[in-house]
Amino acid sequence: MTTSRETKIIARIRTDFPTKFGIPRQSGLIDNLKAVVVFEPEYRNPDALRGLEGFSHIWLIWEFSEALRDTWSPTVRPPRLGGNTRMGVFATRSPFRPNAIGLSSVKLEGIETHPDLGPVLHVSGADLMDKTPIYDIKPYLAYTDCHPEAVGGFIEPLQAKVLEVEFPEQWLRLVSEDRREAILRVLAHDPRPSYQKDPKRIYGLEFAGFDIRFTVQDNLLSVCEVVCRTDQS
Numbered sequence: 762m763t764t765s766r767e768t769k770i771i772a773r774i775r776t777d778f779p780t781k782f783g784i785p786r787q788s789g790l791i792d793n794l795k796a797v798v799v800f801e802p803e804y805r806n807p808d809a810l811r812g813l814e815g816f817s818h819i820w821l822i823w824e825f826s827e828a829l830r831d832t833w834s835p836t837v838r839p840p841r842l843g844g845n846t847r848m849g850v851f852a853t854r855s856p857f858r859p860n861a862i863g864l865s866s867v868k869l870e871g872i873e874t875h876p877d878l879g880p881v882l883h884v885s886g887a888d889l890m891d892k893t894p895i896y897d898i899k900p901y902l903a904y905t906d907c908h909p910e911a912v913g914g915f916i917e918p919l920q921a922k923v924l925e926v927e928f929p930e931q932w933l934r935l936v937s938e939d940r941r942e943a944i945l946r947v948l949a950h951d952p953r954p955s956y957q958k959d960p961k962r963i964y965g966l967e968f969a970g971f972d973i974r975f976t977v978q979d980n981l982l983s984v985c986e987v988v989c990r991t992d993q994s
Contacts, residue, residue: 770894772800774821774884777940779891781827783952783966786841787854788821788865789886790950794943795870798882798895805879813882814872818901821865821887824894828856841916844956852914865889866901923949924982932973932987940969948975948982 776796778784785791798821813819836847837855850858870883882898926948936944952966960978963985967973974986 768896770801770824770896771804772798772895772898773892774798774823774887774889774895776887776889776891776893777943777969778889779967781890782964783947783968784890785888785947785950788867788888790888791943791946792868792886793946794885794887795939796867796884796887796889798884798898799878800880807874807880810872810880810882813869813898813900816869816900818866818903819869819882819884820897820899820901820906821863821867821884821889821895822897822899823863823865823889824896825856825858825861825863826894827890828861830857830861833857833859840954840956842955844954848915862896863889863893866906922951922980924951924977924980925949927981927983929984932984935987935989936969936971944968944973948973948984951977951982953977 774796775798777794785794833850834857835850837850837853837857838844838847839853839855842848854863856863865888867884867886870885873881873883875881926945928945928948933941947966947968953964960976963974963976965972965974967990970990972988972990973984974988975982975984977983
């Protein structure tokens with residue numbers, strides 16, 4: 762059975778990640794990553810946000826817009842399991858689902874009235890690519906949404922180890938000061954798929970207008986170059 766009701770895009774998020782590579786694997790993992798939620802013109806009514814300023818966190822319901830497929834598979838290969846082991850799609854947060862819908866909890870840093878864009882939301886801890894479409898926003902309710910006793914299934918033993926990051930000052934100073942800690946933490950959580958282990962491979966992570974190039978050997982991630990992107994939009 763399918764629904765005939767159209768799902769409307771109410772907003773899009775602006776983040777420092779123009780591509781999927783390097784985006785934190787979960788929301789809140791890098792809690793100082795800043796982003797802005799910009800509403801579509803027909804939803805720029807401040808009355809729709811009345812009362813939201815009293816909440817510290819919100820839920821974003823969004824679309825895996827770069828992972829749309831005509832068909833779906835009941836099993837997927839989670840990168841955290843090396844890309845070779847299959848798990849049920851509903852036991853994972855894979856973007857390749859019957860409906861490509863994502864759910865993220867983020868911190869609401871503030872609500873601003875922009876002269877051209879109307880009310881915008883400043884958030885932190887998002888795990889979304891730049892311009893990702895958002896379908897809905899709901900307040901996070903700690904008394905019911907938080908479950909400290911929750912068990913993490915097959916993911917718990919796979920908690921990502923933190924890498925040592927070597928980011929030479931000559932490259933780090935190219936990144937704006939307010940973004941340095943965030944990119945250091947993104948790199949420390951190892952943005953590579955877990956099945957990629959070639960110590961000679963140079964990876965490129967696009968972040969905040971830069972292509973950050975690095976290698977990883979054992980537990981050390983070394984930034985070897987930072988290149989300014991000229992195709993920023």
